[in-house]
Structures are given as C-alpha cells and as structure tokens.
Amino acid sequence: xxxxxxxxxxxxxxxxxxxxxxxxxxxxxxxxxxxxxxxxxxxxxxxxxxxxxxxxxxxxxxxxxxxxxxxxxxxxxxxxxxxxxxxxxxxxxxxxxxxxxxxxxxxxxxxxxxxxxxxxxxxxxxxxxxxxxxxxxxxxxxxxxxxxxxxxxxxxxxxxxxxxxxxxxxxxxxxxxxxxxxxxxxxxxxxxxxx
Numbered sequence: 001x002x003x004x005x006x007x008x009x010x011x012x013x014x015x016x017x018x019x020x021x022x023x024x025x026x027x028x029x030x031x032x033x034x035x036x037x038x039x040x041x042x043x044x045x046x047x048x049x050x051x052x053x054x055x056x057x058x059x060x061x062x063x064x065x066x067x068x069x070x071x072x073x074x075x076x077x078x079x080x081x082x083x084x085x086x087x088x089x090x091x092x093x094x095x096x097x098x099x100x101x102x103x104x105x106x107x108x109x110x111x112x113x114x115x116x117x118x119x120x121x122x123x124x125x126x127x128x129x130x131x132x133x134x135x136x137x138x139x140x141x142x143x144x145x146x147x148x149x150x151x152x153x154x155x156x157x158x159x160x161x162x163x164x165x166x167x168x169x170x171x172x173x174x175x176x177x178x179x180x181x182x183x184x185x186x187x188x189x190x191x192x193x194x195x
Contacts, residue, residue: 004051005061007043011068014040015075022079022136030140037136040072041129070098073128076136085135086165090172094128097179104186118185120178127171134164 014036021033047065051057077091101121138161 002051002054002056002058004047004054004056005058005064007047007050008061008064008068011040011043011072014043015072018136019075019079022076022083022139028144030136030143034133034136034140037076037133041133044069044072044125044129067102069125070102073125073132074098076132080132080135086168090168093172094175097175101179101182104182108186118178118181120174120181124171124174124178127167127174131164131167131171134160134167138164 018033018036018040021029021036044065047061051061074091074095077086077094080086081088081091138157141157141160
C-alpha cells in the first residue's frame with residue numbers, strides 16, 4: 001500500500017469523524033469538522049499529485065479515489081439533510097446519479113472498457129467540495145466564535161450560508177448534466193453490454 005492510496009483511503013474514516021463532530025455540542029466541534037473536511041479536500045488533490053510525481057498511478061488508486069470522494073461527500077450530505085441544512089430531494093438526485101454512473105463504469109470494466117473521468121464530473125466534485133466547505137463553515141462561525149464577534153456580522157454569515165446553498169444547487173445541476181454526458185458519450189458501449 002503506497003502513500004497516495006493511504007491518503008485516498010483515509011477519507012473514509014475522516015468522513016465518519018466529521019459527521020460525528022457535526023453532532024457534538026462542545027465548543028470547537030464545528031470548527032474541527034470544518035478543518036478536517038478541508039484537510040480531506042486537500043488530500044483529494046494531494047493523493048493524485050503524489051501518485052503522478054512518484055509514478056504510483058494504479059487502477060486501484062483511480063477507482064478508490066473516485067469512490068472515496070463519493071463516500072466523503074455523500075456521507076456529509078446525509079448529515080446535512082438530517083440537520084435540515086439541505087433538502088433530501090437534492091441529495092437523492094446526487095445519489096441516483098452517482099450509483100448509475102458507478103454501475104455503468106463497473107459494467108464497462110467487466111468487459112475491459114475504461115470509462116475515464118470527464119471534465120464535467122471533476123468540476124462537479126470541486127463545486128461540491130466548496131459548497132460543503134461553506135455549509136460546514138457557517139455553523140463553525142456561529143457556534144465557536146464569541147457571540148459578540150458574530151452578531152454584527154450575522155447578516156453576512158447568513159449570506160455566506162446562502163452562497164453555500166447556491167453552490168450546492170449548481171453542483172447538483174452539474175451532477176445531472178455530467179451524468180447525462182457520460183450516458184450519451186458511452187451509450188454505444190453500454191448498448192453492447194446490455195444486449
């Protein structure tokens with residue numbers, strides 16, 4: 001097991017820790033959740049960078065990188081739904097797309113066809129990471145900073161929350177459009193696999 005793959009796999013337990021912190025009431029829990037998420041997002045870039053520069057790119061690494069991204073994002077999205085930050089229907093849209101594309105990729109892989117990541121899918125992931133970061137930062141500011149510091153800026157904190165929500169909507173739209181793009185681009189491959 002090389003270092004890039006260890007960094008990739010670390011996102012799975014990190015997701016559980018972040019979600020656990022989201023439900024803790026001690027001062028600093030929300031900030032820790034936000035900080036760990038930022039580290040996980042940096043790890044998403046770092047594992048790929050290290051794999052490329054060290055010549056350690058592998059099929060396992062490519063597959064697990066995409067999978068652990070989904071686990072990290074979707075796990076935190078489920079917690080955000082439970083905390084009534086985002087509506088469940090938006091997360092269900094993301095879940096359906098991710099399962100469909102992952103299933104299509106596995107079907108293709110079983111026949112030796114590699115379905116590469118597309119630019120739209122990568123952009124979707126980046127915007128999801130930013131949206132979730134913002135949505136985790138807002139409770140960190142409200143819960144962990146002294147009230148006298150937050151109160152004068154509460155209107156701006158709410159606008160920041162609205163920004164996170166807006167980015168989440170954009171990411172969901174990209175999720176759908178990139179899913180349709182995958183399906184159209186590889187329709188012949190999937191048609192051959194299902195016939």
